[in-house]
Amino acid sequence: MTVETLATHRLHGGTLRYCRHASTSTGTPMKFTVWTPARDSQGGEGPFPYLVWLSGLTCTEDNFTVKSGAYEYAAKHGMAIVAPDTSPRGEGVADDPAYDLGQGAGFYVDATQAPWAPHFRMYSYVTKDLLEAVDGAFPLDPARRGIFGHSMGGHGALTIALRNPGLFNSVSAISPIVSPLNCPWGDKAMTAYLGAERAAWRAHDACALIEDGAGESFDEILIDQGLADSFLESQLKPELIEAAAAKAGRKVTVRRQEGYDHSYFFISTFIGEHVSWHAERL
Numbered sequence: 678m679t680v681e682t683l684a685t686h687r688l689h690g691g692t693l694r695y696c697r698h699a700s701t702s703t704g705t706p707m708k709f710t711v712w713t714p715a716r717d718s719q720g721g722e723g724p725f726p727y728l729v730w731l732s733g734l735t736c737t738e739d740n741f742t743v744k745s746g747a748y749e750y751a752a753k754h755g756m757a758i759v760a761p762d763t764s765p766r767g768e769g770v771a772d773d774p775a776y777d778l779g780q781g782a783g784f785y786v787d788a789t790q791a792p793w794a795p796h797f798r799m800y801s802y803v804t805k806d807l808l809e810a811v812d813g814a815f816p817l818d819p820a821r822r823g824i825f826g827h828s829m830g831g832h833g834a835l836t837i838a839l840r841n842p843g844l845f846n847s848v849s850a851i852s853p854i855v856s857p858l859n860c861p862w863g864d865k866a867m868t869a870y871l872g873a874e875r876a877a878w879r880a881h882d883a884c885a886l887i888e889d890g891a892g893e894s895f896d897e898i899l900i901d902q903g904l905a906d907s908f909l910e911s912q913l914k915p916e917l918i919e920a921a922a923a924k925a926g927r928k929v930t931v932r933r934q935e936g937y938d939h940s941y942f943f944i945s946t947f948i949g950e951h952v953s954w955h956a957e958r959l
Contacts, residue, residue: 903937
């Protein structure tokens, strides 16, 4: 799979690249960033353990790359980070005027409903096309790969990891949507992309997946949630994943952070701890 490098920047001793490639899953060009360190934790030049970051509603590949401050911490641990766009884009790709549906709001599912089905296949994109592209083009170690994300991307990270423990060795999330079956964002997006039959949604609901025994190989899932988050009670509901984990005998750690909201100010405060947490497991 051919990867085109659009821009290159030196950052924290490593190299940040903005990239584009053709996705078979979405049928569109897709963009991502990849940061690789100069050395791994043992002083080697790779292949490097790496993390895939999934961003939230309205984001592109650029939001995390510019705002998170993650690369300083990744450099300390000799880890690479890949950050893809959140949806297909371009001429002929369906869209909606609302911020929480359509372009910028792919929800990391494979749509089955019109007009979304031809291009909105972000689950397949992340689990197949993206990994094939970066593993072939950069010095990354697919045997030491983790995934994390924020909000809609936290939902994506949790569900993709739980369904694919062979692809990912660790998973964490910041302010994730833990149960699309039980929140307005999920109800709107899943109905549009997957149809009104709610049984089809379970494969994209972290709480339901844990209840169904998915991803039992993960020793722990880490979640950070701000208590000043305006979406906490209506959309995010971390108590639901705690209850699902307790019932299933699984370890999910939800750290509730006083005074923090849903923004990148919150992400940038705790991103270093998430990178370190993954480094211990990779």
